Amino acid sequence: MNAGLAKLRRIRALTLKESRQILRDPSSIAIGIVFPLMMILLFGYGLSLDVKRVSVAVVDEDSSSDSAALVGDFQLSPYFGVTVVHALADAKSLVLDRKVDGALLIPPDFARENHSGGAEVQILVNGTDSNQARIMQAYAKGPVALWSASQAGSNIGAGPVIVVDRMWFNEANDSHFFLVPGLIVLVMTILGAFLTAMVVAREWERGTLESLFVTPMRPGEFLISKFIPYFGLGMIGFVLCILAGQFLFAVPLRGSMLLLCLAATIYLLVSLGIGLLVSTLVKSQFLASQLVMLFTFLPAMMLSGFLYDLRSMPAFIRGITYALPARYAVTLMQTLYLAGDVGGVVRLNLGILAVMAAVLMVSARLATRKRLS
Amino acid sequence: MTASLLRVLALIQKEFLAVLKDPRGRFIVFIPPILQCLLFGYAASFDLNVVPYAVFDQDHSAASAAFISRLDGSGIFRRQANLDRDADIATWIDSGRALVVVQIGQDFARHLRAGEPAPIQVIADGRNSNTAGTALGYFATIVDEFNADWRAKLGQVGAPVRIVTRAWYNPNLDSRWTMIPSLVGTLTLMGTMMLTAMSVAREREQGTLDQLLVTPFRPFEIMAGKALPNMAIGLAQATTILLIAQFWFRIPFIGSFFVLYAGLGLFLMAAVGLGLFVSSIAATMQQAMLYAFILVMPFALLSGLATPVASMPEFLQSAMIINPLRYALDLTKRVYLEDAGFSQLLPDFLPLAVIGLVTLSGAAWLFRRRLV
Numbered sequence: 001m002n003a004g005l006a007k008l009r010r011i012r013a014l015t016l017k018e019s020r021q022i023l024r025d026p027s028s029i030a031i032g033i034v035f036p037l038m039m040i041l042l043f044g045y046g047l048s049l050d051v052k053r054v055s056v057a058v059v060d061e062d063s064s065s066d067s068a069a070l071v072g073d074f075q076l077s078p079y080f081g082v083t084v085v086h087a088l089a090d091a092k093s094l095v096l097d098r099k100v101d102g103a104l105l106i107p108p109d110f111a112r113e114n115h116s117g118g119a120e121v122q123i124l125v126n127g128t129d130s131n132q133a134r135i136m137q138a139y140a141k142g143p144v145a146l147w148s149a150s151q152a153g154s155n156i157g158a159g160p161v162i163v164v165d166r167m168w169f170n171e172a173n174d175s176h177f178f179l180v181p182g183l184i185v186l187v188m189t190i191l192g193a194f195l196t197a198m199v200v201a202r203e204w205e206r207g208t209l210e211s212l213f214v215t216p217m218r219p220g221e222f223l224i225s226k227f228i229p230y231f232g233l234g235m236i237g238f239v240l241c242i243l244a245g246q247f248l249f250a251v252p253l254r255g256s257m258l259l260l261c262l263a264a265t266i267y268l269l270v271s272l273g274i275g276l277l278v279s280t281l282v283k284s285q286f287l288a289s290q291l292v293m294l295f296t297f298l299p300a301m302m303l304s305g306f307l308y309d310l311r312s313m314p315a316f317i318r319g320i321t322y323a324l325p326a327r328y329a330v331t332l333m334q335t336l337y338l339a340g341d342v343g344g345v346v347r348l349n350l351g352i353l354a355v356m357a358a359v360l361m362v363s364a365r366l367a368t369r370k371r372l373s
Numbered sequence: 374m375t376a377s378l379l380r381v382l383a384l385i386q387k388e389f390l391a392v393l394k395d396p397r398g399r400f401i402v403f404i405p406p407i408l409q410c411l412l413f414g415y416a417a418s419f420d421l422n423v424v425p426y427a428v429f430d431q432d433h434s435a436a437s438a439a440f441i442s443r444l445d446g447s448g449i450f451r452r453q454a455n456l457d458r459d460a461d462i463a464t465w466i467d468s469g470r471a472l473v474v475v476q477i478g479q480d481f482a483r484h485l486r487a488g489e490p491a492p493i494q495v496i497a498d499g500r501n502s503n504t505a506g507t508a509l510g511y512f513a514t515i516v517d518e519f520n521a522d523w524r525a526k527l528g529q530v531g532a533p534v535r536i537v538t539r540a541w542y543n544p545n546l547d548s549r550w551t552m553i554p555s556l557v558g559t560l561t562l563m564g565t566m567m568l569t570a571m572s573v574a575r576e577r578e579q580g581t582l583d584q585l586l587v588t589p590f591r592p593f594e595i596m597a598g599k600a601l602p603n604m605a606i607g608l609a610q611a612t613t614i615l616l617i618a619q620f621w622f623r624i625p626f627i628g629s630f631f632v633l634y635a636g637l638g639l640f641l642m643a644a645v646g647l648g649l650f651v652s653s654i655a656a657t658m659q660q661a662m663l664y665a666f667i668l669v670m671p672f673a674l675l676s677g678l679a680t681p682v683a684s685m686p687e688f689l690q691s692a693m694i695i696n697p698l699r700y701a702l703d704l705t706k707r708v709y710l711e712d713a714g715f716s717q718l719l720p721d722f723l724p725l726a727v728i729g730l731v732t733l734s735g736a737a738w739l740f741r742r743r744l745v
Contacts, residue, residue, distance in 0.1 A: 027660035035667060042671055046689050047680045092541070096711065120535040127543020128706050130551045131419060132681060137538045138510065144534050160523055161440070162490045163516050165509050168466055170499030178501045194666070198659045282397070285658045286571050290401045293666075298409060302416050307679065309504040311423050311472070317415045331469070334500040342467040 010217050014225030018199075022229055031195055036187045036237040040244040043179045054136050055081040055100040057091040064111035069150070070121070073143040074104065080139065088124075095126050102126065102136050114151070169254075169338040176249040181333035182306030184241045185326055188264060189300040191234040192271025193278075193292045200226060200279035201288040219368040227272055234268045245337070255336035259346060263336060266353045267329040271296065273360025274325075280367040300326035305334075328352050380590055384598025388572065392606065402568070406560045406610045410617050413556055418548045421507045424449050427471040429456040434482035440493070440519060444475070447515055466498050473497045473508050485523070542710045553618045554709040555678050557611050558701035561637070562644050562672065565607035567665050569648025573599060574661035577652075592741040600645045600733070607641040608634070618709075628708035632715060636704040639725040643697035646732025653739040672698045697728045 022028040058074060060067050075082045083100055085091050091103035102125040113119040123140055125133035170177040203209040212222065242260075245251040253260065274296055279288045302308060303317070304326035310318055321327045328349040335345045392398050426444070430437050444450045453471050456462060465471040476494035484491035495512055497505040543550045576582040585595055618624050651668060655661035675682070675689060676698040682690060693699055704721040707713035715722065 025657075025660070027655070027657075027663040030667060031663045035670075038667065038671065042674050046671075046675050046685055095541070096713075097717065114534065118535075120537050123536060123538045125538065125540050125546075126711075127540035127546055128551060128710050129681065130540075130543060130546045130548045133538065133540055133543075133546050134419075137536065140536055144536055148534055160485050160488065160491055161516050161520055162492050163495055163509075163513055164492050165495040165497065165512070167497045167499035167502060167505050167509070170502045170505070173499070173502050173506060175502055177499070178503065190666075195659075195663075198662060202657075202659060284397075285662070286575065287397055287401060289571075289662045290405060290567075294405045294408065298412070302413060305501065308417055308419065309421060309501060311425070311504070312418055312421050313416050317412070335467075335469075338500050339467055344468055 006216070007218070007221060010215075011221050011225050011228075014217070014222065015228045018225055019229040019232075021199075022233065028195065028233070032191060032233040032236055033240070035190060036240045039183055039187055040241060040248070043183050044176060044244065044249055047179070053081055054079060054102065054132075054139055055083065056136070057083045057085050057094045057100045057103045058106070059085055059088050059091050059103060060106045061088075061108045062106050062110040066111040066114055066151070067106045070106060070110075070143070070147045073147045073150075077139075077143045077146075079142065091124070095124070101132060104140070174249075174251075177251050177338060178334060180241065180245040180249055180251045181337040182304070182330050184238060184245075184264065184333055185267065185304065185306065185329045186297075186300050187237045187241055188234055188268050188329075189271050189296050189326060191237045192230065192268050193275040193296045194289065195233070196226060196230050196272055196275030197279040197288040197292045198285050199230075200276055201283055201285045204279070204283035205285055220365055223276060223364060223368060226276065230272060230275075231268060234271070235264075238264045238268070251337060253337055254340040255346075256341055259341055259350075260333075260336050263329070263332045263346075263350060263353070266350065266357055267325065267332075269357040270325045270329075270353055270360060273357055273364055276364040277360055277367060280364060296326070299324045300330075303327065304330040306330050325353060325356050328356075377591070377594060381594050381597050381601070384590070384594065385602050388598060388602040389605075391572070392568070392602070402564070402606055403610070403613060406564055406613055407617065409560055410553065410556050410614050411621070414549055414553050414617075414622055417552050419503065419507070420548055421504060421511070422449065423451055424472050424508045424511065425451050425453045425470065426473045426475060427454040427456050427461075427465045428452060429459070429462060429474060429476040431479045432477050432481040436482040436485050437477045440477065441475075443519055444512075444515060447511070449511055450515075462496060466496060469498065469500075471498070472504065473512065475512075549622060550624050550710065551706065553614075553622055553624060554706045555702045557614045557618075557637070557705045557709075558640060558698055559673055559676070559678055560614060561607050561611045561641065562698050562701070563669055564610050565603055565641060565644040566648040566651070566669060567662065568606060569599060569603045569645050570651040570655065570661040570665045571658055572603070573649065573652035574655050574658040577656070578658050593737065596649065596737055596740050599649065600642075603645050603648065604638075604641045607644060608637065611637050611641075624709070626709055628710075628712040629714070632713070632718065633705065633708045635715075636701065636708070636718065636722060636725065639722065639729045640697055640701040640704075642729030643725065643732050646729060646736045647697075649736035649740055650732060653736060653742075672696050675699075676702050678702060694724070695728065697725060697732075700725045700728075 056074065058071050060071055071082070071084065074080050083094065085094065088103070088105060091105070094100045095103055102123060105122040105124060107120070107122065110119050110121070121144065123137055125136055127133060167173055203212070246253070275292060278291050282288050282291060300306065303321045303324055310321055310327070313321070332346065332349040332353070335342055392402060428441055430441065441452070445452055454465065456465065456474070462474045462476065465474055474496045476496070478492065478494070481491050481493070493516070495509065497509055499505045538546070540546050573582070576585070615626070619626055647668065648665065651664045652661050655664055675685060675693050676696055682693060682699060685693070700721040704718055704725070707718060
């Protein structure tokens with residue numbers, strides 16, 4: 001009974017010391033509050049995959065009434081800003097000087113070919129920006145279809161097979177819907193792993209940990225006292241993200257709040273576990289920060305399905321993603337937010353994360369004890 | 374003068390030793406850029422190569438079978454299941470096993486024969502709306518082809534105008550060709566800036582900076598001794614990434630190395646300047662790391678690496694005038710892929726030179742004030 005009480009008092013004292021250290025260090029506050037806010041604003045308002053208006057240089061080599069009508073349709077389109085030039089070379093130099101985003105070429109036999117049913121127009125883009133090229137290609141379908149319809153009456157363009165498509169979970173195709181759940185994972189990764197790794201490595205580096213080891217404190221108590229304050233900091237970040245999702249971006253939460261909090265808690269434990277383990281193993285602030293960056297933050301951003309779809313990755317990269325906690329966390333958050341409590345998905349991913357958390361905790365505990373003896 | 378030069382040289386030697394003599398230090402300077410380069414090169418693509426789908430064919434006609442086999446023949450759509458109940462659609466989408474479910478209604482063939490519009494329902498998993506949008510786009514293209522063939526079979530003319538896309542400098546519109554040259558600047562900025570910030574912060578935290586101060590070194594020399602080795606390491610990192618781009622990913626370099634390295638030199642001045650700037654604000658390594666991180670995130674995300682600068686809100690576009698990475702990305706891609714020369718790249722070189730000079734001299738001023 002007495003021993004238990006002493007244990008609690010030691011944990012309390014250490015936790016208090018750690019919390020004060022956080023509160024007094026402006027950089028901890030910066031990472032706990034400023035970083036989540038910055039990410040929310042950057043991802044919410046700064047990043048957008050839509051190109052608003054594409055500027056295009058049009059070269060009409062046909063100069064027929066048909067081609068003039070097509071140029072007219074491009075000029076009327078809200079998606080295109082049209083500059084008419086007379087030679088392809090002029091268009092190319094405009095593209096190279098970044099005066100326009102691409103060129104539209106109507107070949108000399110356009111009108112003639114059109115009557116025999118095989119006309120084509122060419123879109124020429126600067127491949128240096130392959131995304132822009134793709135977007136332009138998609139936009140160009142609009143004016144071309146409009147023109148085709150006006151040429152052939154009304155029966156062309158649609159049909160015979162028409163597509164009725166529906167995007168479940170995100171009917172309006174709002175990219176915030178998938179960015180906000182992913183953002184939660186990103187923020188929790190940084191708050192959990194990055195900061196704890198630095199803090200524990202610092203204690204090793206400065207030798208303050210060794211002085212702690214001559215006190216009655218047990219390694220487990222030390223880990224718990226590191227855990228609690230940073231867990232609190234991580235949860236603040238989580239709450240900020242949830243509030244932003246609800247009030248700034250109106251992302252619907254279709255699953256239960258309880259499960260969302262549970263998922264966030266478990267993922268935060270995983271992140272904290274990685275941070276503690278890495279810092280205990282390398283014992284250097286610089287190395288710990290770099291390793292954490294390399295093994296948690298970048299994968300959380302690139303290999304989690306947050307920005308880039310896992311299905312498009314080569315098999316061996318996809319194989320790597322199975323070892324990454326962020327992958328399961330992103331799936332879980334996106335599902336809980338957008339699809340709701342889908343039993344199978346939630347149980348599987350939550351279970352894997354829980355196992356990872358447990359393994360990391362135990363490893364961190366073992367690593368700390370080993371270094372004591 | 375010579376004495377000053379010798380002192381700086383000694384410091385440079387010491388700095389290289391401090392970073393490179395430790396095998397873990399060597400590891401951390403070169404392995405992360407290499408790993409990141411490979412990882413980003415393979416993973417960071419908005420292309421979609423595989424669309425797992427399930428089909429719910431209520432028509433069971435020759436026409437619906439023809440349509441499904443066209444989907445299967447696309448090479449992109451991979452059929453995972455044939456559904457026979459309405460309720461299964463939700464199961465397959467919710468579990469993520471199918472990205473799209475294609476539902477062909479009972480009257481599909483009858484509508485087609487009668488020349489009426491024959492609808493096909495497509496349901497996509499919008500949890501990643503970007504991917505879903507791409508998949509729906511592919512689907513629409515396949516339907517267009519199916520329609521054109523159907524009309525041709527019936528002898529109807531009026532095949533739609535084809536839109537052919539040609540791309541200069543990246544004939545297959547491979548997103549990797551855009552991504553990897555962009556990494557030269559991005560990874561070098563992260564590496565160099567953090568290395569510089571941390572190396573000063575470490576000396577401060579361990580008290581060796583105070584020891585340097587009682588030597589004959591002048592603040593300017595201490596700063597040069599920090600800046601030059603880190604710029605050299607940055608150039609080495611950039612070279613490593615360029616080599617991977619050319620020999621691993623086989624992206625042909627058609628530009629001039631002289632122009633590229635001139636630009637990278639200016640860019641690294643800015644990167645090191647930012648690192649010194651951070652280290653003069655930070656009291657500990659933890660602070661240096663976190664401040665550097667908070668500074669580098671918006672620079673990287675808003676540089677045009679992930680999304681085009683032109684689609685950002687106006688005020689962010691104006692704010693990004695000070696972002697050195699934005700110019701470095703543009704410059705590297707254009708030299709690498711387009712063989713752009715100095716005159717074309719003036720809009721990148723000028724701001725980079727200004728940013729490099731301002732950050733380095735600003736950092737020098739701050740550094741001096743913090744030292745004395």
